[in-house]
Amino acid sequence: MKTLLVLNDAPYGSERTYNGARLAGALAKKEDHEVKVFLIGDAAAAAHVKQKVPSGFYNLEVMLGSVVNHGGAIGVCGTCMDARGIAAEDLLQGAHRSSLDELTQWTAWADRALVF
Numbered sequence: 001m002k003t004l005l006v007l008n009d010a011p012y013g014s015e016r017t018y019n020g021a022r023l024a025g026a027l028a029k030k031e032d033h034e035v036k037v038f039l040i041g042d043a044a045a046a047a048h049v050k051q052k053v054p055s056g057f058y059n060l061e062v063m064l065g066s067v068v069n070h071g072g073a074i075g076v077c078g079t080c081m082d083a084r085g086i087a088a089e090d091l092l093q094g095a096h097r098s099s100l101d102e103l104t105q106w107t108a109w110a111d112r113a114l115v116f
Contacts (some may be wrong), residue, residue: 001032001111002033002035002111003024003033003034003110003111004035004113005035005115006103006113006115007020007038007039007040007043007116008041008043009043009116010042010045010046011042011043011060012053012060017116018058018063020116021037021046021060024063024064024067024072025067025070028072035067035070035071036106036110037064037067037073038103038106039075039077040077041080043080044076044084044086046061046064047061047074047076047092047095048086048091048092049061049091049092061092064092065092068093074095074096075096075098075102077099077100079099079100
């Protein structure tokens, strides 16, 4: 099964991106699943490295890193990165600057697409 998750909200302040990342991580651990995550809008900040969160609080950098470590792909909207001052070197290892063209390809590739 091939699943695309499109995350829209800021990494903190709402739990939508958190819940999407949780689901992506759970799916990526399943042997019969391929997972791609596209971060668009304020969710682009979820792939920023060296996030500092309070002790005991979830960390989107770590959660998305787990998706990558289990073979998933993380694309970050380049236009959204530019609007937020995020450079390619600011992204967690395994995430890459992406585009609407790649999101289009990933949408066609996926058996299902989920939007958070």
